[in-house]
Amino acid sequence: MSTDATGAARVLSGNDASSDVKEELKKRVEALGQKLPGFRPGLAIVQVGGREDSNVYIRMKLKNAEAIGINATHVKLPRSATEVEVLLKLNELNQDPNIHGIIVQMPPDSEHYINPHTITDAVNPEKDVDGLHTMNEGHVATGDLETGFLPCTPNGVMELIKRTGVKIAGSDAVVLGRSKIVGTPMSELLKWHHATVTVCHSKTKDLEQKAAAADILVVAIGRAEMVKESWIKPGAVVIDCGINSIDDPTKKSGKRLVGDVDYKGAAKRASWITPVPGGVGPMTVIMLMRNTVLAAEKMLERLLQPKWNLR
Amino acid sequence: MSTDATGAARVLSGNDASSDVKEELKKRVEALGQKLPGFRPGLAIVQVGGREDSNVYIRMKLKNAEAIGINATHVKLPRSATEVEVLLKLNELNQDPNIHGIIVQMPPDSEHYINPHTITDAVNPEKDVDGLHTMNEGHVATGDLETGFLPCTPNGVMELIKRTGVKIAGSDAVVLGRSKIVGTPMSELLKWHHATVTVCHSKTKDLEQKAAAADILVVAIGRAEMVKESWIKPGAVVIDCGINSIDDPTKKSGKRLVGDVDYKGAAKRASWITPVPGGVGPMTVIMLMRNTVLAAEKMLERLLQPKWNLR
Ligand SMILES: NC(=O)C1=CN([C@@H]2O[C@H](COP(=O)(O)OP(=O)(O)OC[C@H]3O[C@@H](n4cnc5c(N)ncnc54)[C@H](OP(=O)(O)O)[C@@H]3O)[C@@H](O)[C@H]2O)C=CC1
Ligand SMILES: NC(=O)C1=CN([C@@H]2O[C@H](COP(=O)(O)OP(=O)(O)OC[C@H]3O[C@@H](n4cnc5c(N)ncnc54)[C@H](OP(=O)(O)O)[C@@H]3O)[C@@H](O)[C@H]2O)C=CC1
Numbered sequence: 001m002s003t004d005a006t007g008a009a010r011v012l013s014g015n016d017a018s019s020d021v022k023e024e025l026k027k028r029v030e031a032l033g034q035k036l037p038g039f040r041p042g043l044a045i046v047q048v049g050g051r052e053d054s055n056v057y058i059r060m061k062l063k064n065a066e067a068i069g070i071n072a073t074h075v076k077l078p079r080s081a082t083e084v085e086v087l088l089k090l091n092e093l094n095q096d097p098n099i100h101g102i103i104v105q106m107p108p109d110s111e112h113y114i115n116p117h118t119i120t121d122a123v124n125p126e127k128d129v130d131g132l133h134t135m136n137e138g139h140v141a142t143g144d145l146e147t148g149f150l151p152c153t154p155n156g157v158m159e160l161i162k163r164t165g166v167k168i169a170g171s172d173a174v175v176l177g178r179s180k181i182v183g184t185p186m187s188e189l190l191k192w193h194h195a196t197v198t199v200c201h202s203k204t205k206d207l208e209q210k211a212a213a214a215d216i217l218v219v220a221i222g223r224a225e226m227v228k229e230s231w232i233k234p235g236a237v238v239i240d241c242g243i244n245s246i247d248d249p250t251k252k253s254g255k256r257l258v259g260d261v262d263y264k265g266a267a268k269r270a271s272w273i274t275p276v277p278g279g280v281g282p283m284t285v286i287m288l289m290r291n292t293v294l295a296a297e298k299m300l301e302r303l304l305q306p307k308w309n310l311r
Numbered sequence: 312m313s314t315d316a317t318g319a320a321r322v323l324s325g326n327d328a329s330s331d332v333k334e335e336l337k338k339r340v341e342a343l344g345q346k347l348p349g350f351r352p353g354l355a356i357v358q359v360g361g362r363e364d365s366n367v368y369i370r371m372k373l374k375n376a377e378a379i380g381i382n383a384t385h386v387k388l389p390r391s392a393t394e395v396e397v398l399l400k401l402n403e404l405n406q407d408p409n410i411h412g413i414i415v416q417m418p419p420d421s422e423h424y425i426n427p428h429t430i431t432d433a434v435n436p437e438k439d440v441d442g443l444h445t446m447n448e449g450h451v452a453t454g455d456l457e458t459g460f461l462p463c464t465p466n467g468v469m470e471l472i473k474r475t476g477v478k479i480a481g482s483d484a485v486v487l488g489r490s491k492i493v494g495t496p497m498s499e500l501l502k503w504h505h506a507t508v509t510v511c512h513s514k515t516k517d518l519e520q521k522a523a524a525a526d527i528l529v530v531a532i533g534r535a536e537m538v539k540e541s542w543i544k545p546g547a548v549v550i551d552c553g554i555n556s557i558d559d560p561t562k563k564s565g566k567r568l569v570g571d572v573d574y575k576g577a578a579k580r581a582s583w584i585t586p587v588p589g590g591v592g593p594m595t596v597i598m599l600m601r602n603t604v605l606a607a608e609k610m611l612e613r614l615l616q617p618k619w620n621l622r
């Protein structure tokens with residue numbers, strides 16, 4: 001966390017934060033192996049087809065898993081796979097005692113229509129380390145943050161906000177975006193950390209004015225650099241979930257990644273701000289790892305419980 | 312819907328609105344009986360113990376069911392009932408083909424500790440006409456308003472707001488309260504009707520100022536007449552979910568019911584306001600009836616489906 005040259009804001013680094021979590025997870029995996037020799041958390045990453053962006057995300061997940069000691073398996077299904085075939089595969093993984101976490105890389109890349117909700121809800125909620133099963137969503141919505149798994153991106157954002165030391169309870173938080181995987185669970189987590197939360201979306205009027213009232217502003221709209229300096233309340237914590245690829249002729253690839261926030265402008269007013277890349281992105285991956293380790297810990301606990309305990 | 316003598320606001324009557332829904336439901340029940348002679352929606356109301364307030368609510372539900380043609384059964388369990396006994400009873404009702412809707416009157420009045428979440432989640436989601444199962448909560452949170460059942464009080468409030476003709480999409484809505492049964496699903500329904508929603512609770516700062524920014528203000532905090540005239544934006548729609556009994560020596564009972572809003576004061580500024588009693592209360596009951604009819608309709612549809620349709 002360093003002071004950024006372009007403005008007053010301190011940089012809220014997801015690289016730093018995720019490294020810290022990684023070290024913690026290595027220790028937890030080691031402890032599991034000591035409790036039951038040979039035991040390692042198992043993660044299945046199911047991919048339908050072969051989208052290039054999905055390949056990149058999956059490689060990153062495999063690399064992180066390996067570094068932590070998680071046994072990750074890349075389960076590839078062909079583009080010809082139907083929804084029923086994906087469901088059969090998930091059923092098999094749900095039964096597999098060596099698999100503690102299951103994710104399906106979205107979007108599926110199939111020749112057939114595959115309903116993402118059907119897929120997500122076919123993962124056993126106890127193995128749903130993406131936290132996207134409707135049961136897990138219901139838990140988060142009603143403030144039960146213990147029973148299930150928290151969705152990775154919002155959970156990573158909470159970790160980042162906590163690292164600033166800013167008081168969340170009683171603060172005014174504004175979330176731009178209400179998607180199932182980012183905006184909606186984000187607003188719920190902030191609410192149950194006792195912020196007063198306003199959720200904005202494409203139908204919101206006076207968006208700038210609403211953003212400018214936020215002590216904590218989380219942006220997840222998928223619009224390159226839309227949030228400008230004037231949208232930021234002086235001293236606010238600004239979290240940018242956006243990942244947008246824009247043209248940049250100065251780069252070899254001709255492309256550059258930017259967030260949903262105009263970083264240089266916003267950094268002049270914010271107290272803390274996440275960069276893109278290196279902000280929310282690495283937190284999402286590491287929270288997936290943490291959920292997987294947690295799933296394995298819970299499973300081992302059940303395994304080692306006295307057999308006569310029927311509840 | 313009449314103009315109220317105490318102020319400018321029009322009265323948003325739950326009595327009127329629920330009568331209209333009642334007539335609609337009678338017709339739907341009749342249509343069911345025509346599709347399958349003798350078929351009637353079946354509702355089980357499970358009560359543990361005998362709290363006086365619960366008795367009153369249950370009588371009201373039974374009366375409404377009767378008027379509509381719903382076969383309602385009052386399933387009484389003694390105060391000595393344990394959680395396991397309640398779960399066994401629910402399991403029996405889940406299996407019963409003549410029961411399409413099941414509710415457990417809360418709070419249970421037992422000598423033993425009974426976890427309300429365990430109970431609510433033991434009702435088959437397809438019979439959960441209270442809309443309180445975690446699966447149903449998850450559906451509402453993520454904007455799937457079709458698959459499950461919507462919780463009764465927030466759903467009744469939406470009906471009332473729709474009757475005003477005020478445009479919900481793009482409006483600024485503020486919900487005071489974040490409980491599992493009222494505040495949280497209320498804010499979700501408003502969000503998925505495309506309002507920009509701010510959720511307030513006991514940790515919120517500047518509560519009055521936040522309320523005063525609302526085009527649509529829904530209050531569910533359980534604090535007698537806490538919301539005053541100055542909290543209301545001129546022209547706002549004000550929905551009062553509160554049911555509070557306060558002392559009133561002028562009444563025979565020595566008591567009087569009031570909402571969470573100071574009605575007379577707020578009515579001076581609001582465009583529409585719900586009275587207490589006769590506002591949200593009757594809507595909650597009638598939405599339970601509507602969910603029960605819907606559950607029966609869905610069941611009958613499944614029954615009458617060609618048998619070779621395996622999905
Ligand atoms: N760092 C990470 O690991 C991850 C990053 N992301 C990134 O986060 C961003 C959001 O992702 P996701 O939530 O999946 O995206 P979605 O497209 O699913 O949702 C975008 C949300 O933003 C709202 N929105 C879109 N345009 C506007 C606008 N002009 N004004 C106000 N609101 C608007 C939409 O409103 P409405 O609902 O009305 O359409 C919607 O709720 C993307 O850039 C994505 O790449 C996503 C997941 C993980
Ligand atoms: N009409 C009907 O059919 C029904 C009516 N009701 C009525 O609605 C009201 C709310 O019920 P319910 O949601 O179950 O109640 P709960 O007690 O479960 O929740 C109350 C909510 O209000 C918040 N709150 C309490 N005091 C304050 C305050 N001073 N300032 C700001 N927020 C506050 C609480 O915040 P926090 O979370 O921080 O504690 C909580 O979120 C009650 O009057 C109840 O009788 C309820 C159900 C049905």
